[in-house]
Every structure is written in C-alpha cells, then in structure tokens.
Amino acid sequence: MKEEIAKEYLTEYANSTKDIFLAFLKEQNQKYSQIDPLVDLIFNRFAKLAAKGKRFRGALTQLGYELGGGEDIDAIRDVSIFIELLHAGLLVHDDVMDRDEFRRGLPTMHKQFKLDAINAGLDESNASHYGESMAIDVGDLAFYLSWDSLMQSNFSDSVKIAVARHYSEYVIRTAFGQALDVTANLRNDVAADLANKILQLKTAEYTGVMPLVIGAVLAGKYDDEFLQLLRQYGLALGWVFQVQDDILGLFGDEQALGKPVGSDLEEGKMTLLMLKFFEVARDEDKKIVQSILGKSPVTRSEVNKVRELIKKSGVYDLVVKMGKEQTTKALQLIPQITRNKRLQDILEGMLQFVFNRIN
C-alpha cells in the first residue's frame, strides 16, 4: 500500500521533470550549437542517455525539500535536475572504468563514440581510446552543466551556496568511494570492511543521503539535528538500494538491467553478496565461483550456477535479512523526521519499495 504511494511519488516526479530536463539540455545545446555540429551530437547522445534515468535521486531531492518544509514544488523540480545531470555524468565515467557496454538499454557513451571511430577507419585500439576520451569529456561537461543549472536556479544566493558546499563534499566522498572500488581489484585482501566503505560512500551516501540533505537545505532547513536524522534514514535507504542493485545484477533479467545478465560477474565486481559468499561458502563452491568471476564472456549456465551456489550458501537470505534490519531501523526514525502523515507514508513506502526489489 505505502509502497504504492512511494511509487506514485517517484513516477509523478519522473514524468513531471522529463520536460524540464530536456528543455534545459535543449537550451544549453542551442547556446553552444554554433561552435560546431559536434556539439549537437554530444547533446543528443547525452540527452538520450540521461533522459532514460529513473530519477530516483531527483525525486529524493524533492522529498528532502518537502520534509524541510518547502512548498514550491515547481521550484524544487526545476532545480533538482542538477542532481540528475551529475548522476548522468558520473555514470558516463563509471561505464568507462567498468568497461560496461550497455547502460539503460543503450550502448554506453564510450561505445557510441567508439563506433564513430570504427566507421571512420580507426583500428580497434585507437577507436576504443577515442570513445573513452570522448566519454571523459562528456562526463566533465555534465558536471559543469549540473553546476550551471544549480547556479541559475530561482533560489536565494545563500541557499544556493549552502547547497553547493554539501554538493561538493558529497561528490568528493563519492569520488573516493569510486577510487576504492576501482582499486579493490588490486588488493588481495578485499575485506567486508572495504566493501562496506565502498557501499557507504558510493551509494548509501551518494544515492540515499545527498539528495535528501540537499533537498532540505534548498528548503532553508539547515539544523544539524534534522539533517542528522535525514542522514541516518538516507544511509539505510541507500544501503538497501545498493544491495538490491547487486542482487538484481545477478538475479535480475536483462530487460530490468538494461545490460546483459552476467556483466557484473564478468567485471568481477566485489559486491557485498560476493564478499559474504566468500566468507561463508564451502571451499569447493568458492572455487567454482572464483573460476567464473572475471571471465569473459560468462555463459548463461555459469550465471545460473553462481545463482544456485549463492542461494545454497545462505548468503542470499542473509543479505535479505540485513536489508530487513536496515529497513526496520530506518522506519523508527520517520516520526522524528516529520509529523506530516503524507510524507511519513512516502518515507515508509520508499523503504518498502527499495526493499521489495530484493525479494
């Protein structure tokens, strides 16, 4: 029931901001269009990729704003796209680092540009390098578009600057999370401790906390106690969100993922699920998973084998249980965060929505 309320909130936000988002990109495109036709190509590709997002973070920004007492829904929707522009930029860079080929059902940015280079006659290696170079550039561009959209928004100067401080701090923490993630493969001792850090920085804080806190600050609500409550709620929400993403990355189907099933396995991603598995599984089962992890390509039957072993090890149930605990903890915070019944329902529904994607 409450899950439905949250889903409606997300859908309504996504529907009502799609045009704002595209209008902003169109306006920016026109502003720089006379430079060269390449500008249109870049905006076109970026808009297509960015427009397909679920806009979960943008919706949480609106929610944070409402929780902070903000009432100008049009204003918050207008500004909140800066969070989605950032996200799109980070994904473009992330896809280069993870060597992902598909994102949101489309070829990743670096793949699209690589194809141009192949068509222009470059060899495989130079074409890859061209694609990656363009993707680095497009990501950088997205960050500055994000800042521009924040800075031109209709909020007071002091609020924008307060937001800016939180914004840069969270992205810096996210970048360190990403650095740890990229480096994890280099370390022999990938401990649950490290996986937890990555999970906390790259997702729990970035996806769960940052948008809620920024939304509240946009509403002019700065007090530490309130922001602290939002942080705790957001950490739990983000934690469950990421773990569910990891589970979907292994147990989901291709359509839901927007990329081939097994790509997480091919990347050798050290998700919490995997780490826990390596902690508890039987040696012979570990060996099997170890031999599949990082292989390319991973076959359908290998995916099924890993699924079976993860389930058998009890880790699937364990992680679901951990998610349940996080959810319960966060639920208890809700009455302190707001007394508004509608917003309480949405906060509760968000947790259910995120948690139920696990089950």
Add this chain to the structure above:
Amino acid sequence: MKEEIAKEYLTEYANSTKDIFLAFLKEQNQKYSQIDPLVDLIFNRFAKLAAKGKRFRGALTQLGYELGGGEDIDAIRDVSIFIELLHAGLLVHDDVMDRDEFRRGLPTMHKQFKLDAINAGLDESNASHYGESMAIDVGDLAFYLSWDSLMQSNFSDSVKIAVARHYSEYVIRTAFGQALDVTANLRNDVAADLANKILQLKTAEYTGVMPLVIGAVLAGKYDDEFLQLLRQYGLALGWVFQVQDDILGLFGDEQALGKPVGSDLEEGKMTLLMLKFFEVARDEDKKIVQSILGKSPVTRSEVNKVRELIKKSGVYDLVVKMGKEQTTKALQLIPQITRNKRLQDILEGMLQFVFNRIN
C-alpha cells in the same frame, strides 16, 4: 623592461600562492583522510603535480581582479586557487586523452597509478586501464575541490554566484574545444578553420579570457563593455600563448617542456603550425612530415628534420608574424582597459612575455 614587470608579477603570484594551495589541499586531505589510506595517496600525488604549475591562469585572475578595481590582494589570492585546481584536473584528464607520459617533469597521473597496478601483478592492458580509471576519478575530484574552494571563499554570495556562471560557461566551452581536438584526428578535412576553433576554445578563451573575466567579476565589476575589452585582450594573449606552446612543443628542449621532445609529433597533434605547413609546403616536404607525424617513437633526427622543414616552408616566420599582429592589436586596447600606469605596464609586459617565448 615591461616584460620583466610581468615576469615579476607572475613570480610573485606563484610564490605567494604556493602555500595557500598546499594548505587548502592539506586541509581537504585531512577532512577525508579517515576514509582510507588511498585518500592520502591521491592527495599526495595530486598536490605534487598541481604544485608544479606555473600558475599563469591564477595570476591572470589576480590581474583581472586588480583591473576591476579590487584591492584585497590576500582575498583574491586565496580564492584564485580554484582556477588552478580546475586546471590541474583538466590536465589529468587531458593527459589520459593524449596518452602523455610526462607532465611537469613527473610521470602523468595515469602513469603513476598504472605503475601501482603493474607492481600489484596486473598485466599491461589491465594496468593501463586501472591507471586511466584512477586518473578520470582524480580529475573529477579536482573539479569538485575547485568548486568547494570557490564556494567557501570570503566573497559575497552574489559575487560567488556571478563567478560561478562565468566559470561553468567557460569550462563547458573548453570541454567542447577538447572534444573537437580529440575528434580532429577522425576527420579527414582538418581545416585551419577547425584548428582555429580549437585554439580559441581550448586556450584563447580558457587561458586568456576566463581568468581575467572571473577576476574582474570577483572585484564586483560586471559591466559588459569592460568585460568585452578584457575578452578581446585575453583572446589575443591566449592565442599567442597557445601558438607559442605549439612552437615550444616542437622547438623547445626537454627541460623546458617537462616531457620528451617529439611527443607532440608522436601524438600527431594538428597544431596551427602544422596546419599552415600542410597548406603551404612543397609536396615532397609534406610527405616527409606526414611520415613522421603520429609515429612512435619519433627519433631525435626526425624531430630535427621536421624543424628544418617548418622553418624552410616559411611557416615559422608566418606564425611569429601572426603573433606579432595579435600582440599589436591587444596593446591598443590597454589604455581603454585601465588608466592605472602600473597595471598598463603589466598588461603590456604579459603580451611581451608570452610573445617572446616564440622568438
């Protein structure tokens, strides 16, 4: 004479901001240090690379501020490092795209991290990918450190936001210049027109105009007429700066470059010098240069051959003449920009300083 005044201005700026720069990075390092030892490693490497800059753009920011009537030199020095943080971030990304191995006499960021991966036992290709991924991340980090340093500075909120608008617009234009530069190799018809666009966006605007304009805005001087004059002066200054960089890239020695002589040739960089050469040189000379351009490695005697042919074609003299014209044009603007004799001398000296590196 006036060149000496400009050099002193640059040196004094560089000396007096080195500590500010390092103190900012140290403070930020401490703020995030508890995350993981990797944070210290990243800050360490970034600070080393960033601290070695000539800080030309930062000094121009201070100059723009003084031209705009600003008098608080401490305040402008404190804030101006945000321009240098941006620059360091862009260089880190640029080096990945250009596959450069040395920067400012040090291995480039992606090379440093690649070496870690080699030492950890990764093969060449995976180690390269690791190095590049880390460099992408470090660049992203630098952009957000740059924003953070601007936003936490002691200027009024409205000034900071006015600066932010210019800042994002110029970096967006720079990113398009970079995209054009990267894409130039894909196009068969690299015309002088395209090379000029790249030169304008990536250097003339970015290096010459942006710092001066931002400096003026920091001084609270926003009027269009004044900013327009600064823009014209900055475009000329930046144009000469870049062309001189291209000349140094071919005719300079290793120590001045901070990277091996011939790396521009190995990259196949389509500088204005090269473009003009291909426009005017004799077919047999073009063929020789064509056969060297993009080769790896380019030998010392090949570098000398290219030098000889460029000189013989008359393009070297032509480009020097174009630089002279740009300089003359910019000199005429100075009395309109400021009536302050000291600042007039510095503006004149900057042009001489930049131009004389060509000769």
